[in-house]
Amino acid sequence: MRWQGRQGSKNVEDVRGGSGTSRAVGGIGVGVIVMAIIIQLLGGDGCAVIQQAATSQPQTQQAPQQTSEEEDALAQFVSVVLKDTEDVWNKLFPEQLGMYYQEPKLKLFTGQVSSACGHASAATGPFYCPGDHKLYIDLAFYKQLQTQFKAPGDFAMAYVVAHEAGHHVQNLLGYTNYLHKQRRRISEKEYNKLSVRLELMADYLAGVWAKHANEMKNILQEGDIEEAMRAAHAIGDDTIQKRGRGYVVPDSFTHGTSEQRMRAFQAGLENGSIKKELLDAFFDMSREL
Numbered sequence: 001m002r003w004q005g006r007q008g009s010k011n012v013e014d015v016r017g018g019s020g021t022s023r024a025v026g027g028i029g030v031g032v033i034v035m036a037i038i039i040q041l042l043g044g045d046g047c048a049v050i051q052q053a054a055t056s057q058p059q060t061q062q063a064p065q066q067t068s069e070e071e072d073a074l075a076q077f078v079s080v081v082l083k084d085t086e087d088v089w090n091k092l093f094p095e096q097l098g099m100y101y102q103e104p105k106l107k108l109f110t111g112q113v114s115s116a117c118g119h120a121s122a123a124t125g126p127f128y129c130p131g132d133h134k135l136y137i138d139l140a141f142y143k144q145l146q147t148q149f150k151a152p153g154d155f156a157m158a159y160v161v162a163h164e165a166g167h168h169v170q171n172l173l174g175y176t177n178y179l180h181k182q183r184r185r186i187s188e189k190e191y192n193k194l195s196v197r198l199e200l201m202a203d204y205l206a207g208v209w210a211k212h213a214n215e216m217k218n219i220l221q222e223g224d225i226e227e228a229m230r231a232a233h234a235i236g237d238d239t240i241q242k243r244g245r246g247y248v249v250p251d252s253f254t255h256g257t258s259e260q261r262m263r264a265f266q267a268g269l270e271n272g273s274i275k276k277e278l279l280d281a282f283f284d285m286s287r288e289l
């Protein structure tokens with residue numbers, strides 16, 4: 001992907017090197033974390049301690065912690081990709097939906113982070129929290145894509161960022177809330193099915209993004225689409241489950257099979273449309289995707 005020398009997003013909150021708090025505005029010291037761990041070991045609520053410390057700490061400037069040059073370059077890359085998603089969705093929302101796009105924030109963290117959706121660790125993988133309109137990424141996931149998922153390349157990571165931004169698009173358009181409301185009304189099996197559809201729609205939206213970002217900025221280089229497809233394949237539920245347990249359990253899929261994910265990304269890439277009927281079709285059970 002062509003990204004070097006291009007402008008990054010203003011919506012990145014970089015708290016890498018800290019433990020869920022901002023480097024820029026100071027935050028929780030190691031002592032508080034240790035105390036919280038001890039309290040948790042003693043059966044108390046360590047998270048409450050951290051939360052309390054976070055709200056009661058004065059906003060003092062702390063010396064930034066060391067991050068490697070390689071990781072800083074990766075942070076810049078993610079920032080450029082986020083900017084590309086902003087430019088595409090800022091254009092397509094008014095053009096195709098007659099709406100304005102509200103840009104999400106992206107929080108870069110190391111190890112663990114607290115969000116409006118609760119505490120998360122790097123093991124969760126990149127995620128979007130609808131409650132605070134933020135994408136959360138631990139850059140260690142890039143290495144994981146290369147080693148664990150055998151999906152190397154910058155565009156594999158760009159696809160992951162675009163997928164999470166796709167979840168934000170879904171949130172703005174009401175699909176996330178639609179799914180949430182079904183939770184108590186339908187069986188777990190049906191709910192998982194719908195949840196897969198939401199994930200596939202995010203892959204579709206990542207494809208839409210790739211098409212328009214390339215038309216606007218000529219970002220794609222040879223092999224990029226293959227990198228994204230490899231990532232979509234690698235992080236499909238069936239592949240992950242096979243890797244993890246040696247067999248697959250379709251009803252517990254929440255992201256879609258590798259084949260479905262690749263197909264959804266490809267469809268977005270070819271189609272480039274976010275017309276409501278098209279997106280609605282993801283929830284239409286009678287349609288094969």
Ligand SMILES: [Zn+2]
Binds near residue numbers: 202
């Ligand atoms: Zn997702």
